[in-house]
Amino acid sequence: MERRPVKFEVILAGFGGQGILFAGNLLAQAGMEAGLRVTFLPVYGPEMRGGTCNCTVVLSDREIASPVVTRPRALVIMNLPSFEKFVPRLKPRGLAVVNENLVPRERAAEFPGRRFLFLPADDLAEEEGAPGLANMAALGALVAATRVVPPEKVLSGLQSLLPEHRRHLLEPNRRVFNRGYEFALRNSATASER
Amino acid sequence: MKPVLVKGSEAIALGALEAGCRCYFGYPITPQNEIPELMARELPKRGGVFLQAESELAAVNMLLGAVSTGVRAMTSSSSPGISLMAETFSYLAALELPAVVVNVSRGGPGLGGIEASQGDYFQATRGAGHGDYHFLVLSPASVQEAYELTAKAFELSEKYRQPAMILTDALLGQMKEPLLPRRLRVREYPKDWALTGARGRPARVLKSLFLGPGELRARNELLQKKYRAMRREARAEVLYAEGAELAVCAFGSLSRIVKEAVEMARKKGYPVAFVRPITLFPFPEKPFRELSLRGVRFLVVELNCGQMVEDVKLSVCGRAEVESFALPPSDLPAPEDIYRRIRRCLRKR
Numbered sequence: 001m002e003r004r005p006v007k008f009e010v011i012l013a014g015f016g017g018q019g020i021l022f023a024g025n026l027l028a029q030a031g032m033e034a035g036l037r038v039t040f041l042p043v044y045g046p047e048m049r050g051g052t053c054n055c056t057v058v059l060s061d062r063e064i065a066s067p068v069v070t071r072p073r074a075l076v077i078m079n080l081p082s083f084e085k086f087v088p089r090l091k092p093r094g095l096a097v098v099n100e101n102l103v104p105r106e107r108a109a110e111f112p113g114r115r116f117l118f119l120p121a122d123d124l125a126e127e128e129g130a131p132g133l134a135n136m137a138a139l140g141a142l143v144a145a146t147r148v149v150p151p152e153k154v155l156s157g158l159q160s161l162l163p164e165h166r167r168h169l170l171e172p173n174r175r176v177f178n179r180g181y182e183f184a185l186r187n188s189a190t191a192s193e194r
Numbered sequence: 195m196k197p198v199l200v201k202g203s204e205a206i207a208l209g210a211l212e213a214g215c216r217c218y219f220g221y222p223i224t225p226q227n228e229i230p231e232l233m234a235r236e237l238p239k240r241g242g243v244f245l246q247a248e249s250e251l252a253a254v255n256m257l258l259g260a261v262s263t264g265v266r267a268m269t270s271s272s273s274p275g276i277s278l279m280a281e282t283f284s285y286l287a288a289l290e291l292p293a294v295v296v297n298v299s300r301g302g303p304g305l306g307g308i309e310a311s312q313g314d315y316f317q318a319t320r321g322a323g324h325g326d327y328h329f330l331v332l333s334p335a336s337v338q339e340a341y342e343l344t345a346k347a348f349e350l351s352e353k354y355r356q357p358a359m360i361l362t363d364a365l366l367g368q369m370k371e372p373l374l375p376r377r378l379r380v381r382e383y384p385k386d387w388a389l390t391g392a393r394g395r396p397a398r399v400l401k402s403l404f405l406g407p408g409e410l411r412a413r414n415e416l417l418q419k420k421y422r423a424m425r426r427e428a429r430a431e432v433l434y435a436e437g438a439e440l441a442v443c444a445f446g447s448l449s450r451i452v453k454e455a456v457e458m459a460r461k462k463g464y465p466v467a468f469v470r471p472i473t474l475f476p477f478p479e480k481p482f483r484e485l486s487l488r489g490v491r492f493l494v495v496e497l498n499c500g501q502m503v504e505d506v507k508l509s510v511c512g513r514a515e516v517e518s519f520a521l522p523p524s525d526l527p528a529p530e531d532i533y534r535r536i537r538r539c540l541r542k543r
Contacts, residue, residue, distance in 0.1 A: 032199050038371065042369075066453070067371075
């Protein structure tokens, strides 16, 4: 586990429909509710369901200049194309939380000097009866492994973000988040070997 | 007061509502649809009017009609839509109407693309339509500033009886940051020109056709006098001027990336200042003039092929070297790209 850094940048990436933007937005909301400065930058382009999708979140206790980040401190990777695109940009000793249901573990060996936390995000969500919420499992793992925001702020952020007519999703989101969180507490990130 | 996490476009709409905007007219276009979306939701609740017009031409002419009655009103669009409105911009300026226009600009020319771009700097600051006129142009760099400058645009447009524009782009329009939706004091100015019905008073006329001898000349001189008076509203953010050898300049959302690059350079000990024009018209000449008198050089970074650099050159009048780092619309630059350019620029001497 790491001490909460002064400035933390994370890129969340996957395909459209995996809840990438929702997870990023939620992390920013949680950061704001924890009293941090935050920026949330969604990719912007003619995207579609099934296409690639990513967003950048910066959390800091000082003014944030650029919301655009080339070399993030952490990644949340939900599919293989995102792994190939973003892991090369990860800062040395940076952490990638990776969905091992869609990215083979052995690919980590290609990137020495980075730390990887593989978790079966889709399986965890499915076990909770919420197959669409793998994003929350990954976010839970990121929050546990980096302590960038207190987990209760993510849960209160969830309440702020979910509109009235989606309140029934609060409980499944919370459960899957907790599964990812607990998974990361039991399985620490491993550095890939040189 | 609790902050809310909103997009730049939403902050613009919230700023307009805070300023008492009563009418919105518009036609959908990416990347600014969050503005009409929020206005459509909020204006009817407040007894206002939201109207999706059949085209940009109709929308801007509805705006002209609404503001000529003295009501606070706005439209928003993105580059190609703004071009369509250009004819009426000229009339808004000629009639001296306090309309507020938002351009969440995108890449051009033509249909271009939908990425962040600053290619409309000339169009915004020089007046997009015909004749000798200017809009008052404000360019926010953060979500909070988008909120506050939009409210300010309403105030200044009434103060000077003058159309005002918020010029921003997809980067700020789409990104979210915490916004403190604090109460803003937006001053009211007498509207002894507004067309409110002439019962019990002499009729008022708003017109832009002047055919009598000397009339049009006098009209133009009056407008120019007003534009000169507006210079006192010029604003800029200036950082690290003390001991600087190079001032790096940028406006709008790109200035955030540039500021990061300046911070990187300063950490390495490079004597670099940061200048961000907040008003694009009137252009904040003063900090540029003052820095140039101290022998500071300039690097102007823009998401276009080099437009604001011309205003910087006019401001320093040949006293200082001005270099352009022009980034035509494509992917956004990284702070590191700009940092490398700063370093190269400093080593050249």
